[in-house]
Amino acid sequence: MSEYVEDNSHSDDSGTYDEWIPSFCSRFGHEYFCQVPTDFIEDDFNMTSLSQEVPHYRKALDLILDLEVVSDDEDVEDKDESADANGNGNGNNGNGAGTGTGSSNKTMVNRNIIGHAAEQLYGLIHARYILTKPGLQAMAEKFDHKDFGICPRYFCHGMQLLPCGLSDSIGKHAVRLYCPSCQDLYLPQSSRHLCLEGAYWGTSFPGVFLKHFKELEEYVERKNKETYDLKVFGFKINDQAVSGPRMKWLRQYPVTEEDWEEFNKCEFEMPSIE
Numbered sequence: 001m002s003e004y005v006e007d008n009s010h011s012d013d014s015g016t017y018d019e020w021i022p023s024f025c026s027r028f029g030h031e032y033f034c035q036v037p038t039d040f041i042e043d044d045f046n047m048t049s050l051s052q053e054v055p056h057y058r059k060a061l062d063l064i065l066d067l068e069v070v071s072d073d074e075d076v077e078d079k080d081e082s083a084d085a086n087g088n089g090n091g092n093n094g095n096g097a098g099t100g101t102g103s104s105n106k107t108m109v110n111r112n113i114i115g116h117a118a119e120q121l122y123g124l125i126h127a128r129y130i131l132t133k134p135g136l137q138a139m140a141e142k143f144d145h146k147d148f149g150i151c152p153r154y155f156c157h158g159m160q161l162l163p164c165g166l167s168d169s170i171g172k173h174a175v176r177l178y179c180p181s182c183q184d185l186y187l188p189q190s191s192r193h194l195c196l197e198g199a200y201w202g203t204s205f206p207g208v209f210l211k212h213f214k215e216l217e218e219y220v221e222r223k224n225k226e227t228y229d230l231k232v233f234g235f236k237i238n239d240q241a242v243s244g245p246r247m248k249w250l251r252q253y254p255v256t257e258e259d260w261e262e263f264n265k266c267e268f269e270m271p272s273i274e
């Protein structure tokens, strides 16, 4: 840990660059991110197994913590392979040694690649941080300010949404928004949020959030739970009618391959009478 402090002081001398985390979170389209404090990232326990999930882990981590100041077009030396090998073998001491000293296996890696790795790493750290008490608090402030948007469903009366991942690993699904009132998922309203990686919030966040803030459950309970019933001239539509209350299952989609075949037939062909 001591080398972080030393390195930090020398980078402060330049005094003209932006800190990585605040500038990443204030970027256009990054409104759903909260700022993870550096002491959370500096705790090796919180970083467990992330070195295997993100390429150029050590360089990316240094970039996030502002320990590495390189201009945009400059290439940086990659000591990751040796650092990771040491890190996996010897734990924290190995990682430290890898950063401090050079290695025989030096390769040059473009700054943009490190930048991309840093974004991935920060996203995965972010997914872990927002499940902690201070992380939940930071997300609650954003929730109160409606930073994640509101539910488009009429009967949810502008309920605030929560970001949610459909997978905890990178590259599978973009972020979705969960409404605690109707308990459904929605796509972000703005195109700038449509491609955000869902794993940066993770699958557990809305569940942990709602369990942590008990008062929210009451607030959701008070919300109108009505569903819209179609009527004709004020009369309820018969249960047996196609557009009657049975239409609930019309919103469901086929599961098995046979169901899909039948579904497609009904949708696009006239079924044969024989």
Ligand SMILES: [Zn+2]
Pocket: 151, 152, 153, 156, 159, 179, 180, 181, 182, 183, 184
């Ligand atoms: Zn809703």
